[in-house]
Amino acid sequence: MLRFAARRLLAALPVVAAVSVLVFLFLRASGDPAAELAGEDATPERLAAIRAALELDLPVWQQFLAWLGQLLHGEFGRSLISGDTVARMVGERLEATLSLALATILVSVLLGVGLGMLAARHRGGWLDRAVGLVCVGGFSVPSFVVGYLLVWWFAISLGWLPAQGYVRIGEDALEWSRRIALPAVAMSTVFLALIARITRASLLETLDQDYIRTARALGATEARVFLRVALRNAAVPIVTIIGVGFGVVLTGVVVTETVFNLPGLGRLVVEAVLARDYPVIQCVVLLFSVVYVLLNLVVDLAYAALDPRIRY
Numbered sequence: 001m002l003r004f005a006a007r008r009l010l011a012a013l014p015v016v017a018a019v020s021v022l023v024f025l026f027l028r029a030s031g032d033p034a035a036e037l038a039g040e041d042a043t044p045e046r047l048a049a050i051r052a053a054l055e056l057d058l059p060v061w062q063q064f065l066a067w068l069g070q071l072l073h074g075e076f077g078r079s080l081i082s083g084d085t086v087a088r089m090v091g092e093r094l095e096a097t098l099s100l101a102l103a104t105i106l107v108s109v110l111l112g113v114g115l116g117m118l119a120a121r122h123r124g125g126w127l128d129r130a131v132g133l134v135c136v137g138g139f140s141v142p143s144f145v146v147g148y149l150l151v152w153w154f155a156i157s158l159g160w161l162p163a164q165g166y167v168r169i170g171e172d173a174l175e176w177s178r179r180i181a182l183p184a185v186a187m188s189t190v191f192l193a194l195i196a197r198i199t200r201a202s203l204l205e206t207l208d209q210d211y212i213r214t215a216r217a218l219g220a221t222e223a224r225v226f227l228r229v230a231l232r233n234a235a236v237p238i239v240t241i242i243g244v245g246f247g248v249v250l251t252g253v254v255v256t257e258t259v260f261n262l263p264g265l266g267r268l269v270v271e272a273v274l275a276r277d278y279p280v281i282q283c284v285v286l287l288f289s290v291v292y293v294l295l296n297l298v299v300d301l302a303y304a305a306l307d308p309r310i311r312y
Contacts, residue, residue: 116199
């Protein structure tokens with residue numbers, strides 16, 4: 001399995017490199033950050049001076065090699081707007097995004113798997129239809145709309161939870177949980193519905209297998225058959241969709257952090273895009289790409305732990 005993991009990591013390097021090149025080229029074609037810094041009334045001489053100071057007057061291939069050299073030395077450059085190091089800017093925003101992503105995954109997995117199991121256990125009944133209705137609603141309503149509805153209900157009408165802002169978990173764990181609750185629930189709607197549908201379908205397929213009937217004939221209780229036999233054999237598609245859905249969570253933080261005013265990487269990307277701050281955007285996109293590749297590797301390795309028949 002270690003050899004498989006090493007091969008997968010080596011195979012992922014060209015993917016990350018391709019993402020880096022494409023993002024670098026697309027950003028250079030999107031506009032001139034020197035114009036943002038200089039302002040509308042800047043003279044051509046002022047624009048040329050800013051481009052020279054930021055090394056934007058160099059050919060694109062030289063700019064890329066310079067950025068690649070920084071990456072090889074563990075550096076990500078400096079922001080073109082603030083002059084601060086990109087590593088420090090990303091580090092300051094990383095906790096909020098990780099908190100939101102992990103809380104969303106936790107809510108989605110617990111509720112999604114639970115609802116899917118409930119629907120499969122009561123196939124064709126009113127509980128099954130109710131779970132299906134919840135899934136349709138989760139697929140149909142955008143997460144930012146759910147976010148605004150949650151703010152209106154729990155923050156404005158009831159006053160139970162704060163509408164915006166973020167507190168680090170190390171400063172006040174209780175206040176952190178109160179401020180991360182609404183955005184996590186808002187982001188989990190689509191992901192929860194997807195997990196519930198896949199869990200139900202996978203369990204129904206597994207419950208029709210011969211070994212399920214054999215386990216029942218041998219005297220196993222219905223709870224043991226459902227939880228220990230059926231759920232474990234149905235877990236591979238569920239784990240797959242959880243891994244794929246994590247990418248949905250990463251892309252969803254951009255909108256959700258803006259709605260709830262969370263100081264995370266999503267808002268940082270929005271601010272960097274508006275200012276054409278190339279180094280910041282490149283660093284965040286590269287970070288998301290690496291996380292997604294590593295998560296897919298973890299999902300692949302989890303297959304063997306869930307299903308002994310799978311070997312690498």
